[in-house]
Amino acid sequence: MKRQTKTVVQFLGYVSPWLVGFSCFGLFPMVYSLYMSFCSYMMVGKPIWIGFQNFIDLFTKERFFYKTFANTFVFMTATTVATLVLGLLFSVLINSIPRCKRFFQTVYYLPAILPFIAGTMLWESMYARFGILNGILGNLGLGPIEFLNTNNAMTSLVVMSVWGGIGGKITMLLPAVAAVPQEQLESMDLDGANAWSKFVHVTLPMISPTLFYLLIMDIIGGLQAYGPMMMLGGGTATITATLQIYNYAMIDHLMGYASAYAWIVFVLVLIVTVIFFKFGGRKVYYADGD
Amino acid sequence: MKKSFWKIAAVAFASLFVCTGCGILGGGTSGGGGEEEDESTFGSASGKTVVTYYSFNNEQTNRELQKAVEEDFNVKYPGIHVDLRISTGSFFTNVFNDFAGGTAADIIGMEPGEIAPFVMYDYLEPLDEYFASSEIVHQDDIWAVNKQAYCYDQSTMKFGTGKLYAVMKDWSTDAMLFYNKALLSEEQLAIIGRDANNDGIGDPMTFDEFSKLAVDLIKSDSKGSVTQYGYLPGLHEAKVLAQFLANAGLSWFDPATGYSTFKNADVQNVLNMYYTVLAKNDKDHAPGNPYPIFRQGQVAMCMGGLYCTDMYDFDGLGDNLGIAYPPVKTRTAETTESIPYTTGCVGFAINKESKSKKASFRFIEWYLDYFGAQDARKLNNFPALQKYADSIMLNPEINTNATMRRIAACFNESLKRAAVIDRNLWCSQASFEGIENMYAGELMETIRGKNNNRPLSDFCDILDSGIRNQVDQRKRDYETRG
Secondary structure, eight states: OOOOHHHHHEEEEEHHHHHHHHHIIIIHHHHHHHHHHHHHHHHOOOEEEEETTTHHHHHTTTTTTTHHHHHHHHHHHHHHHHHHHHHHHHHHHHHHHOOOHHHHHHHHHHHHHHHHHHHHHHHHHHHHHTTHHHHHHTTOOOOOOOSSSSSTTHHHHHHHHHHHHHHHHHHHHHHHTTTOOHHHHHHHTOOOOOOOIIIIIIIIHHHHHHHHHHHHHHHHHTTTHHHHHHOOOGGGGGHHHHHHHHHHIISSSHHHHHHHHHHHHHHHHHHHHIIIIIIGGGGGGOOOOO | OOOHHHHHHHHHHHHHHHHHHHHHHTOOOOOSSSSSOGGGGTTTTSEEEEEEEEEEHHHHHHHHHHHHHHIIHHOTTTTOOOOEEESOOOHHHHHHHHHTOOOOOOOEEOOOGGGGHHHTTTTOOOOEEETOOOOSGGGGBBOOOOHHHHETTTTTTSSSSSSSEEEEEEEOOOOOEEGGGGGSHHHHHHTTTOOOOOOBOOOOBHHHHHHHHHHHOOEEEOSSOEEEEEOOOOSSSHHHHHHHTTTTTOOOOOOTTOOOOOOOOOHHHHHHHHHHHHHHHHHSSSSSSHHHHHHHHOOEEEETTTHHHHHGGGOOOOOGEEOOOBBBOOOOOOOOOOOOTTTTTEEEEEEEEOOOOHHHHHHHHHHHHHHHHHHHTTTTTTEBBBHHHHITTOTTTOOOOOOHHHHHHHHHHHHHHHHOOOOOOTHHHHHHHHHHHHHHHHHHHHEEEEEEEOOHHHHHHHHHHHHHHHHHHHHHHHHHOO
């Protein structure tokens, strides 16, 4: 066997566990769902090719099609901004204290350990008409507030998601904040810079790769959100594109229609991600100059 | 190099093996035993026939079933091995997947509201001949309403006639109106407890009487929070709504087209009455399950099934527990008949491609007989076989609890007149409930004056367009397939 062939075989051997897994459980379902998006398929018999009919139906007949995307963007924007800002704030605060860093890091990360379903049920009981939040408000002579009615549902879901997501952000951002070179901060001290200037001109650029990574992941995750809405409801005020896809696929078994919906979401996520990479990436500072 | 090459090849092969194994394990069921059936082996331990039963039983129910299989079924049929499998996700999605992949179980849990596509696409085995030749279960023992639930005629595309495709394993329907006498005044009791034929079951109220009671019985504290609910439905609001429509002589869909009837003024009147009652009872913020608080005396009326008496200790209310038929639109001498709704129950169907059909039927007839007697003794679900209702539940020598005997008698009467209603070939019950659940809360907020986003006409329009979309898609699919 030639050396080059051996190298290729060796390479394929090393990557084969991932390659086979991705092909079977990632690539094939994706390609098949693209095919199904052009088919009528109710999970009986074989998919029947109907061309662009599912896409036409979605754009012309789907009553809440645009509403689902509007809700998705509102949820994604609110959760991304809130978790990143609060995560960064708490990371800087924790980094500034001389001791008990690990303790606070653990405390903030605890909600992320809680299984999603359990966490959501916890919030459901807290948001209830006779839940603990309304109990506290009642003792203060306020409320009751219907946290999950049409007017408040989106805010309530965002608060819950931020609570669950902030720990993960701190875990990623705290090491980045701690790794900011002290000599640069000290030189700014000598120049008489205040804390805000140091944060904006040194800390923020130095942690921008981590922030950018978290931003992209949050955007992708936010655009795929459906769990909180499915668990807590909220009707048209909270219904997202992915929740509609779930409903069409898993309850109504309209797999072709749901696949078409999913591909529209995919294209949208792709566009948003590319835009952020194209324009947001320029602001990211890489120490090695990349 | 040669050595490392083989090492790598081994790793690659192992990974392929693992992935393929995952595919097999994740693929579902066995596809029906794998061997041709030989009835002579059912009574012996040699050459066991495997029967897979796929259901959405919970863990505890499944454990009890497993125990019963080991203690009784395996003794009677040592040649049959029953493999019990329960669903951890969306049950009917999994079943569709299994059929599509050719790995469906031999016996499948089947709801009347979901059966249409399975029979339309010829996935299920007709059971008529099996019952005709059964020595354990006779057709006469099975409640007449079972025929409405599971008979289907493909030539006319109608339910209630044609071949039998499934049999109900028990009747756990939320078919009766329970009320707590202690919370009602004398005048109110006179309305809800009116019993012309003196059979212990309240005659159906009119919608007007019912909705007035349901609102009059609400009590609130100084802050306006409800402390006593007038009426909460059972666990399945949409199903109870369907029952109200049926009792108004209406349906939520047009049987000729499959489209919804939510643009029909008569239907909208019923919807308006139903959701107004729920909204005034603060339904969308009340606990999902009303039975525990009914037992605690915080709910005056609820819709429930026989299982509530055991599971939620309704019989603990003793003489305060009242039972009535669901309300009707008008109450004249001719139209006092209330139709209790029955499609909340689950039955057995046999996979047409199963290679263990006869063995599967052995299990089904055993189950109906064994658990029919058990259910009758426990007074939990109503037994699938009528004979056990008569011989055990209503027998004062066996069922010595007078309250429970009275409740069982009520359900016995209700099942005799019960009907399976509102099946739509093109839109499943679950789909309808999904749409209803998504938007009903907003309608009720509007009724309570908390928002103005969702008037009844808009709500009806959403339900109509949601169902129309599905009906159109399914019809197109069915017609394209020929």
